Amino acid sequence: MTDSFMRFDKVTKDYGSVRVVEDLDLTIARGEFVSLLGPSGSGKTTLLMMLAGFESVTAGAITLDGQRLNDVPTYKRDMGVVFQNYALFPHMTIARNVAFPLEMRGTPKSEIATRVKRALDMVQLGHLSDRMPGQLSGGQQQRVALARSLVFEPRVVLMDEPLGALDKQLREQMQLDIRELHHRLGLTIIFVTHDQDEALTMSDRIAVFNKGQIQQCASPRQVYDHPANRFVAEFIGETNLLAGKVSGVDGGRVALTLPDGSVLQADGAPGFSVGDDALLSLRPERIDLHGPADALTGLNTLRGDVADTIYQGDHLRIVIVTAAGRIIARVPRKAAEWPNGSQVVLSFRPTDGWVIAP
Amino acid sequence: MSRAPQLKALVLIAPLLVFLGVFFVWPLVTVISQAISDPAISRVLPRTASAISGWNGQGLPGAEVQAALRADMAANTDEMAMGDVIRRLNASKSGFRSLMGKTVTALKESPDKPLAEIDKRWGDTAYWLAIRENASPYTDAYLLESVDLERGSDGSIQAKPAGSSANGAIILRTLWTGALVTLCCLLIGLPYAMVTASVTGWKRALLLGAVLLPLWTSLLVRTAAWMILLQENGLINQALMGLGLTNAPLALIYNRFGVVLAMTHVLLPFMVLPIYSVLLTVPGNLMGAAASLGAHPVRAFLRVLLPLSLRGVISGMLLVFMSAIGYYITPALIGGATDQMISSVIAFYATGSANWSMAAALGLILLVLTLVLYALYNRLSREPGQMG
Numbered sequence: 001m002t003d004s005f006m007r008f009d010k011v012t013k014d015y016g017s018v019r020v021v022e023d024l025d026l027t028i029a030r031g032e033f034v035s036l037l038g039p040s041g042s043g044k045t046t047l048l049m050m051l052a053g054f055e056s057v058t059a060g061a062i063t064l065d066g067q068r069l070n071d072v073p074t075y076k077r078d079m080g081v082v083f084q085n086y087a088l089f090p091h092m093t094i095a096r097n098v099a100f101p102l103e104m105r106g107t108p109k110s111e112i113a114t115r116v117k118r119a120l121d122m123v124q125l126g127h128l129s130d131r132m133p134g135q136l137s138g139g140q141q142q143r144v145a146l147a148r149s150l151v152f153e154p155r156v157v158l159m160d161e162p163l164g165a166l167d168k169q170l171r172e173q174m175q176l177d178i179r180e181l182h183h184r185l186g187l188t189i190i191f192v193t194h195d196q197d198e199a200l201t202m203s204d205r206i207a208v209f210n211k212g213q214i215q216q217c218a219s220p221r222q223v224y225d226h227p228a229n230r231f232v233a234e235f236i237g238e239t240n241l242l243a244g245k246v247s248g249v250d251g252g253r254v255a256l257t258l259p260d261g262s263v264l265q266a267d268g269a270p271g272f273s274v275g276d277d278a279l280l281s282l283r284p285e286r287i288d289l290h291g292p293a294d295a296l297t298g299l300n301t302l303r304g305d306v307a308d309t310i311y312q313g314d315h316l317r318i319v320i321v322t323a324a325g326r327i328i329a330r331v332p333r334k335a336a337e338w339p340n341g342s343q344v345v346l347s348f349r350p351t352d353g354w355v356i357a358p
Numbered sequence: 359m360s361r362a363p364q365l366k367a368l369v370l371i372a373p374l375l376v377f378l379g380v381f382f383v384w385p386l387v388t389v390i391s392q393a394i395s396d397p398a399i400s401r402v403l404p405r406t407a408s409a410i411s412g413w414n415g416q417g418l419p420g421a422e423v424q425a426a427l428r429a430d431m432a433a434n435t436d437e438m439a440m441g442d443v444i445r446r447l448n449a450s451k452s453g454f455r456s457l458m459g460k461t462v463t464a465l466k467e468s469p470d471k472p473l474a475e476i477d478k479r480w481g482d483t484a485y486w487l488a489i490r491e492n493a494s495p496y497t498d499a500y501l502l503e504s505v506d507l508e509r510g511s512d513g514s515i516q517a518k519p520a521g522s523s524a525n526g527a528i529i530l531r532t533l534w535t536g537a538l539v540t541l542c543c544l545l546i547g548l549p550y551a552m553v554t555a556s557v558t559g560w561k562r563a564l565l566l567g568a569v570l571l572p573l574w575t576s577l578l579v580r581t582a583a584w585m586i587l588l589q590e591n592g593l594i595n596q597a598l599m600g601l602g603l604t605n606a607p608l609a610l611i612y613n614r615f616g617v618v619l620a621m622t623h624v625l626l627p628f629m630v631l632p633i634y635s636v637l638l639t640v641p642g643n644l645m646g647a648a649a650s651l652g653a654h655p656v657r658a659f660l661r662v663l664l665p666l667s668l669r670g671v672i673s674g675m676l677l678v679f680m681s682a683i684g685y686y687i688t689p690a691l692i693g694g695a696t697d698q699m700i701s702s703v704i705a706f707y708a709t710g711s712a713n714w715s716m717a718a719a720l721g722l723i724l725l726v727l728t729l730v731l732y733a734l735y736n737r738l739s740r741e742p743g744q745m746g
């Protein structure tokens with residue numbers, strides 16, 4: 001039961017002749033925090049709107065707790081929605097805003113008062129309950145919207161880029177607050193974001209979207225270290241992609257021969273066989289740099305020339321030209337520096353690379 | 359330092375100020391003064407009027423007042439104006455007609471004869487009091503009459519005898535017609551504005567155009583169009599009879615129904631546009647938010663959309679009501695005798711009986727009503743968000 005608390009089965013959404021979400025499958029467990037991450041226009045909001053009932057489902061089925069949701073009207077779905085623009089009712093006080101979902105459910109007056117107070121205290125806004133939304137800052141309105149979507153203890157909370165409008169510090173504070181609430185209340189949260197750091201910090205799982213399809217849905221660590229395909233590898237974080245041919249497969253270890261003949265060993269997705277074209281994804285921060293004379297054993301190595309060094313405060317980005325192409329390495333400030341034009345050797349452990357299909 | 363720019367700004371708006379002065383302030387002042395001025399006695403008996411204002415009303419006025427009256431009466435050459443004065447004085451104190459007639463004749467023969475010798479009634483304080491009462495160039499009689507009041511012989515305000523004046527009834531009828539029109543506009547305009555605000559693209563343009571088009575058509579044309587439609591053998595009656603729904607033509611015109619119908623049509627834009635513009639400022643996803651919080655669409659409407667559009671509703675209602683109570687052409691052309699509104703009465707006094715003072719007084723009543731409503735409108739439109 002926990003495995004399929006919420007299910008999307010071959011869900012498709014068309015706007016006229018445009019297919020915005022295509023044959024999407026996804027299962028979400030109770031109490032899970034899932035982020036939807038993807039480029040603009042990839043269908044994240046559309047998926048959320050279908051889930052909340054604001055948009056119809058063209059084909060496929062959404063089920064929640066065993067109940068088919070497709071034809072259930074929004075007001076019966078029992079989901080808390082936090083909108084990007086907060087959508088607070090401007091003619092009601094903060095307290096009345098938060099009381100609204102309880103009043104709609106016929107909760108007794110005395111109970112409403114205590115629950116509203118508890119919800120507002122939870123977001124540390126108890127002292128502002130008599131203000132109108134227009135009299136609050138963006139971050140405070142955001143927290144009111146959060147309190148309002150949680151006060152009726154919905155089965156699921158949907159958040160569409162709820163932190164998009166906040167400045168960096170407030171956003172980080174709110175990220176921690178939401179995560180804390182998620183743990184404390186055991187909420188199931190679906191969280192749309194543009195910001196991959198936000199997704200990496202907050203989520204149990206990240207669903208990476210592109211063109212209306214989920215490219216990969218896995219833990220942050222998995223998505224970052226073992227991207228399912230080229231799109232995910234390039235979309236999440238920064239990576240170097242080296243093209244080559246598979247020259248050997250040993251369990252999860254793949255040997256890749258580069259065009260210049262050098263062979264690199266790295267972990268890879270299962271399913272490769274010798275002779276396949278493949279890409280090696282190598283994160284810049286996993287690369288170590290050495291002088292040409294250093295003795296290296298048990299490591300993959302590549303030779304190259306330093307083309308440029310970019311100072312970035314806490315680290316350096318070093319652009320190196322190798323026979324396999326341009327590679328960017330990210331090294332800590334305390335590591336040695338090389339002048340432009342000097343010869344260097346790049347090295348990485350086989351477990352730090354990841355081979356994917358091209 | 360800021361004098362120069364200020365002066366420049368003043369010069370720039372001077373034409374506007376002059377325009378306002380000539381076409382707005384001056385007519386207004388004229389109307390007000392017309393409504394409250396009563397020059398009859400102060401013009402015909404100027405010396406008496408100024409002399410008697412110094413009299414305290416105790417005992418008989420001094421010789422200088424009597425001399426002034428004698429001089430005024432001797433100097434008067436306008437018989438009609440004097441007749442007017444006599445009528446006015448007689449209305450305040452009966453007996454004045456014969457007294458003045460006698461005095462005028464007597465003074466023609468012997469200009470120096472003391473008044474008390476001409477008639478002993480000049481020894482009665484009451485007659486002098488009546489002159490003093492009417493000597494002022496200002497009066498509230500017209501204003502009182504326009505709301506069916508008058509001053510009794512003792513100077514107190516009292517209702518006019520029933521049946522002697524219909525102004526009060528017509529003012530009430532005007533307000534009632536205005537209220538009916540406002541209600542009809544609200545019932546049609548509110549849903550219309552909501553639909554208009556909720557659709558987009560060509561549908562919105564079409565709905566807005568349908569409301570705006572009548573605004574660009576002359577009022578007279580629109581009213582005439584209604585006359586054609588509503589006539590006894592007009593389009594509507596012909597259609598109804600052709601369909602066999604009625605045997606005889608319905609009375610659609612020259613009654614209250616026709617007036618309210620035509621005025622509702624004419625004033626509808628003033629209801630729709632304020633509500634529409636307020637609804638445009640309501641974020642589109644508030645209704646969605648309400649639904650996601652568990653509100654049935656009807657409750658979401660009542661709790662969210664309706665309160666938020668209230669400001670527009672109130673503006674629209676006041677605009678429609680204020681315009682409606684000043685309507686003249688439409689009731690005049692489409693209404694029957696018992697549907698005439700205050701403007702028709704003003705027109706009657708102004709052009710029919712040349713009683714400018716009554717016309718001005720009624721106009722002033724209408725102006726005050728409108729100003730009170732406008733003040734209300736201003737108050738309500740300045741306090742947004744306090745109505746939920």
Ligand SMILES: Nc1ncnc2c1ncn2[C@@H]1O[C@H](COP(=O)(O)OP(=O)(O)OP(=O)(O)O)[C@@H](O)[C@H]1O
Pocket residue numbers: 015018020038039040041042043044045046047194
């Ligand atoms: N009502 C609509 N009618 C037609 N097309 C729409 C409609 N709403 C969205 N789309 C299209 O559907 C696609 C997906 O939109 P969606 O809002 O889901 O993207 P998103 O992933 O949320 O993007 P963003 O990160 O920019 O918010 C876009 O190409 C968009 O143009």
Ligand SMILES: [Mg+2]
Pocket residue numbers: 044045046
């Ligand atoms: Mg979106």
